[in-house]
Amino acid sequence: MRFVVIGGDAAGMSAASRAKRNMPDMEVVVLERTHDVSYSACGMPYNIADPTREIEDLVVRTADVFRDKQGLDLRLGHEVLNIDPETKTVSGTDNDGTEFNIEYDKLLIATGASPIVPEIDGLDSPGVFVLKGLAHGRAIKKHLDTAGVKQAAIIGMGYIALEMAEALTALGISVSLVKPRPTLLPWLRPELSDMVKRELDENKVALYPGLEIIKVNRADQGFDLECKDITLPCQMILVAVGIAPNSGLAVKAGLDLGSKSEICVDGFMQTSNPDIFAAGDCADAFNIITGGRSFIPLALRANRAGWAVADNLSEPQTSLPGIVGTAVFKVFDMQVARTGLTKGEAQKTGFDPAEIMITANSRAHGYDGSSPMGVMMLGDKKSGRLLGMQIVSKEGAAHRINAPAVALHNKMTVADFYQTDMAYAPPFSPVWDPMLLAARVLLKEMNR
Amino acid sequence: MRFVVIGGDAAGMSAASRAKRNMPDMEVVVLERTHDVSYSACGMPYNIADPTREIEDLVVRTADVFRDKQGLDLRLGHEVLNIDPETKTVSGTDNDGTEFNIEYDKLLIATGASPIVPEIDGLDSPGVFVLKGLAHGRAIKKHLDTAGVKQAAIIGMGYIALEMAEALTALGISVSLVKPRPTLLPWLRPELSDMVKRELDENKVALYPGLEIIKVNRADQGFDLECKDITLPCQMILVAVGIAPNSGLAVKAGLDLGSKSEICVDGFMQTSNPDIFAAGDCADAFNIITGGRSFIPLALRANRAGWAVADNLSEPQTSLPGIVGTAVFKVFDMQVARTGLTKGEAQKTGFDPAEIMITANSRAHGYDGSSPMGVMMLGDKKSGRLLGMQIVSKEGAAHRINAPAVALHNKMTVADFYQTDMAYAPPFSPVWDPMLLAARVLLKEMNR
Numbered sequence: 001m002r003f004v005v006i007g008g009d010a011a012g013m014s015a016a017s018r019a020k021r022n023m024p025d026m027e028v029v030v031l032e033r034t035h036d037v038s039y040s041a042c043g044m045p046y047n048i049a050d051p052t053r054e055i056e057d058l059v060v061r062t063a064d065v066f067r068d069k070q071g072l073d074l075r076l077g078h079e080v081l082n083i084d085p086e087t088k089t090v091s092g093t094d095n096d097g098t099e100f101n102i103e104y105d106k107l108l109i110a111t112g113a114s115p116i117v118p119e120i121d122g123l124d125s126p127g128v129f130v131l132k133g134l135a136h137g138r139a140i141k142k143h144l145d146t147a148g149v150k151q152a153a154i155i156g157m158g159y160i161a162l163e164m165a166e167a168l169t170a171l172g173i174s175v176s177l178v179k180p181r182p183t184l185l186p187w188l189r190p191e192l193s194d195m196v197k198r199e200l201d202e203n204k205v206a207l208y209p210g211l212e213i214i215k216v217n218r219a220d221q222g223f224d225l226e227c228k229d230i231t232l233p234c235q236m237i238l239v240a241v242g243i244a245p246n247s248g249l250a251v252k253a254g255l256d257l258g259s260k261s262e263i264c265v266d267g268f269m270q271t272s273n274p275d276i277f278a279a280g281d282c283a284d285a286f287n288i289i290t291g292g293r294s295f296i297p298l299a300l301r302a303n304r305a306g307w308a309v310a311d312n313l314s315e316p317q318t319s320l321p322g323i324v325g326t327a328v329f330k331v332f333d334m335q336v337a338r339t340g341l342t343k344g345e346a347q348k349t350g351f352d353p354a355e356i357m358i359t360a361n362s363r364a365h366g367y368d369g370s371s372p373m374g375v376m377m378l379g380d381k382k383s384g385r386l387l388g389m390q391i392v393s394k395e396g397a398a399h400r401i402n403a404p405a406v407a408l409h410n411k412m413t414v415a416d417f418y419q420t421d422m423a424y425a426p427p428f429s430p431v432w433d434p435m436l437l438a439a440r441v442l443l444k445e446m447n448r
Numbered sequence: 449m450r451f452v453v454i455g456g457d458a459a460g461m462s463a464a465s466r467a468k469r470n471m472p473d474m475e476v477v478v479l480e481r482t483h484d485v486s487y488s489a490c491g492m493p494y495n496i497a498d499p500t501r502e503i504e505d506l507v508v509r510t511a512d513v514f515r516d517k518q519g520l521d522l523r524l525g526h527e528v529l530n531i532d533p534e535t536k537t538v539s540g541t542d543n544d545g546t547e548f549n550i551e552y553d554k555l556l557i558a559t560g561a562s563p564i565v566p567e568i569d570g571l572d573s574p575g576v577f578v579l580k581g582l583a584h585g586r587a588i589k590k591h592l593d594t595a596g597v598k599q600a601a602i603i604g605m606g607y608i609a610l611e612m613a614e615a616l617t618a619l620g621i622s623v624s625l626v627k628p629r630p631t632l633l634p635w636l637r638p639e640l641s642d643m644v645k646r647e648l649d650e651n652k653v654a655l656y657p658g659l660e661i662i663k664v665n666r667a668d669q670g671f672d673l674e675c676k677d678i679t680l681p682c683q684m685i686l687v688a689v690g691i692a693p694n695s696g697l698a699v700k701a702g703l704d705l706g707s708k709s710e711i712c713v714d715g716f717m718q719t720s721n722p723d724i725f726a727a728g729d730c731a732d733a734f735n736i737i738t739g740g741r742s743f744i745p746l747a748l749r750a751n752r753a754g755w756a757v758a759d760n761l762s763e764p765q766t767s768l769p770g771i772v773g774t775a776v777f778k779v780f781d782m783q784v785a786r787t788g789l790t791k792g793e794a795q796k797t798g799f800d801p802a803e804i805m806i807t808a809n810s811r812a813h814g815y816d817g818s819s820p821m822g823v824m825m826l827g828d829k830k831s832g833r834l835l836g837m838q839i840v841s842k843e844g845a846a847h848r849i850n851a852p853a854v855a856l857h858n859k860m861t862v863a864d865f866y867q868t869d870m871a872y873a874p875p876f877s878p879v880w881d882p883m884l885l886a887a888r889v890l891l892k893e894m895n896r
Contacts, residue, residue, distance in 0.1 A: 042874050288869075304867075326869045400850065402883070406860070406865070409869070412858060425777050429846075431488075432751065
């Protein structure tokens with residue numbers, strides 16, 4: 001059997017490696033457009049923040065290891081341009097311009113996603129960057145090394161934008177965050193995004209939400225980012241407004257796509273063509289809370305989906321139950337964590353949501369060093385079910401969020417969650433963990 | 449209706465306050481033996497570590513607030529000596545030696561637990577302490593202030609012993625931990641207790657497990673703690689070998705007790721006499737994993753049980769599902785967290801347990817500052833259920849443990865836990881959280 005994988009990052013390499021381990025006789029061909037495989041993409045902002053580090057430090061396993069130790073037929077610089085499901089063939093060109101055609105028995109599309117670049121004049125200039133692949137990180141580090149960047153503008157305010165604001169600030173660069181839409185982190189409860197805003201303020205990051213961007217002008221020392229009422233001089237621009245799935249090949253192959261052009265897969269990671277799997281940032285996932293499909297491309301899902309594909313090559317056996325929408329990021333000293341739905345998402349799904357917000361202490365009464373912890377909690381008045389939680393704090397938000405995530409997987413009610421036996425010691429929480437305090441307040445709100 | 453509460457700490461005051469809030473016309477009488485109510489007992493080691501703090505800083509609410517603001521009839525220095533369930537009367541003496549008799553409609557026994565003091569000659573000397581109530585903390589602080597303590601011996605190696613070892617070390621005192629039994633933290637997987645041992649070693653705490661204690665001798669400058677092969681000179685001794693429930697009154701009242709003399713209660717916190725409730729460190733709890741009873745006296749359960757009692761005074765309405773055995777403590781920089789059963793406990797219960805242990809990193813590949821994280825995970829081969837987890841690390845253990853605790857409440861399988869959508873960002877975990885890595889390894893072990 002020949003298993004062909006398009007894309008050699010998290011999902012693709014996880015699938016390829018595990019497939020070869022599962023069935024050593026299988027021929028596993030990986031076609032990767034770039035020359036980078038298997039690296040920690042999420043680690044790039046932290047690597048960029050440290051000029052003593054090479055971007056190559058993020059490589060988890062080299063191409064040679066995959067070839068020599070694992071026996072994969074890994075072909076770098078190979079861009080697939082077409083999939084023909086009739087003849088079960090992929091075709092494309094390599095870096096030398098040579099065309100290739102490869103037949104597959106099973107195919108995995110793990111082409112990932114690409115940063116969205118808005119239609120703004122001048123965003124194609126050198127010195128304007130996106131950050132998704134290792135090549136982007138490499139280019140940014142080189143620019144920072146050589147271009148004497150004193151001011152940077154970041155277009156977008158999502159977690160990559162915020163992580164990069166922290167990274168560039170650490171390098172002594174003045175950072176401005178700009179976006180045309182009015183709200184910082186619109187999915188976050190306003191009191192919680194205010195906590196993030198204050199953290200950015202304290203670290204001298206300038207925030208310009210609701211600012212229309214007109215164009216990028218070349219200036220003597222870099223650029224002027226021309227906006228509606230203000231012009232931001234800078235020597236570097238990062239565009240981080242979101243990503244779109246790389247599903248062009250899937251379109252050509254006639255596969256079903258979702259509303260954001262992500263590739264639809266079932267629990268076995270099979271697309272609408274049973275010989276073609278999709279996994280990683282180009283594919284969707286079943287949402288356990290809504291019962292529908294979600295496009296929340298994150299690293300854990302990509303790795304897990306890759307493994308599942310490998311297990312399902314000969315026959316469908318590993319079905320993934322899906323995701324609940326857990327995510328976390330750090331911006332300066334603030335941890336921002338979420339799981340489940342927002343109130344708006346819950347309403348769209350047909351739930352009758354009640355939402356509350358509390359602020360508690362991260363540590364016990366009388367224990368030094370406590371930080372405020374903001375908790376948003378969402379429940380369904382009809383079923384009593386927990387629907388979501390958001391936690392923002394300087395400590396304990398990131399790891400706490402796994403508890404409500406597990407509860408969401410179990411379709412637990414808020415009342416039952418309130419009764420859970422959580423850990424308490426003065427350095428780590430009040431006697432009633434902030435999540436339990438939130439559940440208590442939410443129960444009252446739900447029973448109104 | 450008159451509600452009488454014996455004991456004015458966590459469970460007692462929670463019940464009394466909430467009862468009065470629920471039914472403002474109710475007469476609520478609290479009889480407290482000491483002169484302290486409502487304080488953070490768990491905070492004492494940290495308070496003791498800081499000579500600039502008063503022990504009174506740990507008081508959450510004063511007696512006056514309970515009386516004046518909440519309308520409770522709070523009587524300090526009132527020791528109850530007998531309960532007569534026939535006449536529904538409690539009787540005792542107050543600090544002046546005056547006898548009192550009070551009739552109740554509903555009674556709560558919230559008498560807590562007392563430190564166990566082994567039968568060793570000289571342990572009744574001044575300078576030998578236990579630590580449970582605020583009075584103990586006050587006495588220890590006074591001794592530290594005045595007795596020129598350079599060396600301290602702690603008998604016992606449980607979490608109070610370890611927290612106090614940290615506290616006394618912070619004060620520049622040389623600490624020796626002694627216990628006759630051979631194992632530090634015998635409920636902890638050996639690789640994990642070794643991590644704790646190394647942390648104690650690095651902080652110059654001397655550990656003497658398996659050391660028979662013969663007697664305490666007076667010396668010029670304090671004591672000599674005479675043990676089998678060694679004599680430990682010290683100016684302070686702390687006895688922290690465990691606690692026993694204060695259930696003498698319950699015995700007199702003819703109530704059902706468990707194997708450790710704890711008072712048996714049902715989900716409504718009712719004892720075998722329906723007009724008498726028990727809550728806090730003197731009472732047991734239903735164990736959700738074993739389906740039996742557990743005596744694991746901790747603060748969250750005490751508070752929660754107190755609240756439940758208040759809700760159940762007029763009619764049983766709040767039933768507590770029980771505990772899963774979650775606990776956490778910090779010793780120096782090491783966090784030690786557990787939930788669920790140990791392998792031995794699982795075997796006794798009739799499970800067919802498989803146990804694994806992994807060591808992972810607390811942060812992602814390439815992110816600085818990672819600490820080793822040890823995870824023990826336990827599952828039942830017959831049902832596939834998760835049975836327990838232990839986590840030890842310098843970061844992220846305490847808050848992580850709530851996720852498996854929630855899973856245990858839901859009787860989740862290890863396979864389902866392995867599929868949960870956990871948070872990932874490089875500062876907080878590897879892509880596969882150590883708990884997921886552990887689940888993967890445990891699944892293999894269970895399927896052998």
